[in-house]
Amino acid sequence: MTDFDIVLENAYKTYPDGTRAVIDFNAEIERGEFVSMLGPSGCGKTTTLRMMAGLEEVTEGRIFIRGKDVTDLPPSQRDTSMMFQSFALFPHRTVFQNVEFSLKMKGMEPDSRAHRVWEMLEMVGLHDFASRRPGELSGGQQQRVALARALISRPTVLLLDEPLGALDFNLRQTMMVELKRIQRELGITFVMVTHSQQEAMSMADKVVVMSDSVVQQIGTSREVHEHPETKFVAEFIGNNNLFQGIVKSRSGTMVFVESLGELFYVKVPSHIQHVPVGKTVWFSVRADLMHTGDHPDMANRVEGSYIATEFLGTLETDVFELAPGQYVHVEQHRHLSDSVRKMGEREFICWSAEAGVLLRDSIRPEDILGPAAA
Template structure:
């Protein structure tokens, strides 16, 4: 949880310079135009349109069967869209076979050639272009140094560890300097510790080589850490595209809100809808919910208010400025102490269970809140999001 909250902020600072999607004059580098892919009757990718800009680290995030891998394979040319078109750097890719596309892919299984050395694997793509031997050797060495595998160049893939194999696969895909690098669950086969290290390594390498990355992942933490933007996919369609902060703080649907991180969802009905706020009456929450975003729903319409656990303040005393809004009462049922934060599960008087995370600012032994305590939960006007579906 802590990582999820911290990373988007540190990334967004670096991204202030690079946000081409906000600039209408910028031309997208990769354009997916109303692409649909059907396998017999099954619709794997459903009318997807995407614009990806040069130098982006773009993630396709979704559960299994969400169509993210199929979309990636269509970019690589292994699958042909049933409908729609894909443009890379302005060129229509329909009918272009994989071996003629300016695209390279890092496979989930790495797909290293078992009968070739590390060097042979990395050189393979360059040999296909018929480059001079000396140039191939130079570029292979340079690339192996970049991924810190210089001394392993004569080894065969089965003599390497999982992390080393992953880096060979990356080097092999990068060495041709493709216009677009596709990565299918690039960290999926690594253990947790190595995965966290490699996330940052991958971002550093991407910044160094400046190649546009499109990554498929099911791991939201991974996507949040690495990406400039994320497309959340569900059942073949794109639920939301945005920066990690936008996806996390301003989910546009219940699906996105619940898929990324954990969230408390209060059912209610719109009472006031104004240009600067909405007021939602919710029996489940036990109080009125004031959301300081432009109201987009007519009064009376049913909706949900999503509030992230870390946005809620848990206290034994009521907040001074609450006036019956965004403040409710409940009883602490469960406490999980995770070191840096504690997770509290609180049962509201309506029976609704709410999750709250709070940083452990003081030593645990001075526990201020304990089991079966009556507590006040409150949050700020900007904390919630009003969702309809």
């Protein structure tokens, strides 16, 4: 357990009014990792972060930092630092004094203090602004002061709650790169809460996707994007097509699922142990793995009516209706020679046997392996 900077073990938070904000949260965060917690408003991200920081009591479960059980320790004894969306800088103190504050509280000598502060101001690019007050800085500069202030005590873990939320789009792009650079240079573990997919996906080594107080999936950006494990993740991230159907039979790592009157090959991912025949399940097919036209080499085929096309550069997403209210998105490269489709035109849509992946939503928890079983 000592290789991990933070471990949450079956962590629950129920507020006094009965709100279950976090349910059975399990995660292992490695040293020096940049982790993003992503999910819609109210799903429990801030609550989880505050439990890590010690600002919120854990109702049930344990939290470890660097192998030490900190569940019952106050924030000051946890070696974490938190950066909030509202920076809460001291308005009457200079940038230098704002950053210096916590070292002063700790009773560090003025010389060593100054050395540390200058080093940090250099790191965040605020060397020339040391004597300004927060009101004389831009939003991005104020945000750097807040970051410097959170990092000056050299915490094991920096917890960031929507740190870029208050910034406009361009500044956010710049700060994303800056945050990542600083994190790399210092080698400190960052846990950042965001509801921006782009932020989470571009910065993090690992993404924790949450919804409705539970962890839906933990993985690299690529993993959650390419291999969604639940219906929520498949709908929330990327461009996926969802199907509901009944398991007809199983053969090795594949199941045959009946949906829309057709039989489809669906892959069973390795974390799902057992799928009973006759069970109603969900599966997902990425839009970029679907193809229009007749493809004899592809195991799955369905017919649909053309509805519309969305263009994005050289890619297009074609929308087809398979049955009333059931649409699929087919993402493919655009060929200039392609004839223009007419609304309502019938066309085949094909995908390979492996492209359809079983989701674990309707699978019994005891048939799911590992932390995903939450």
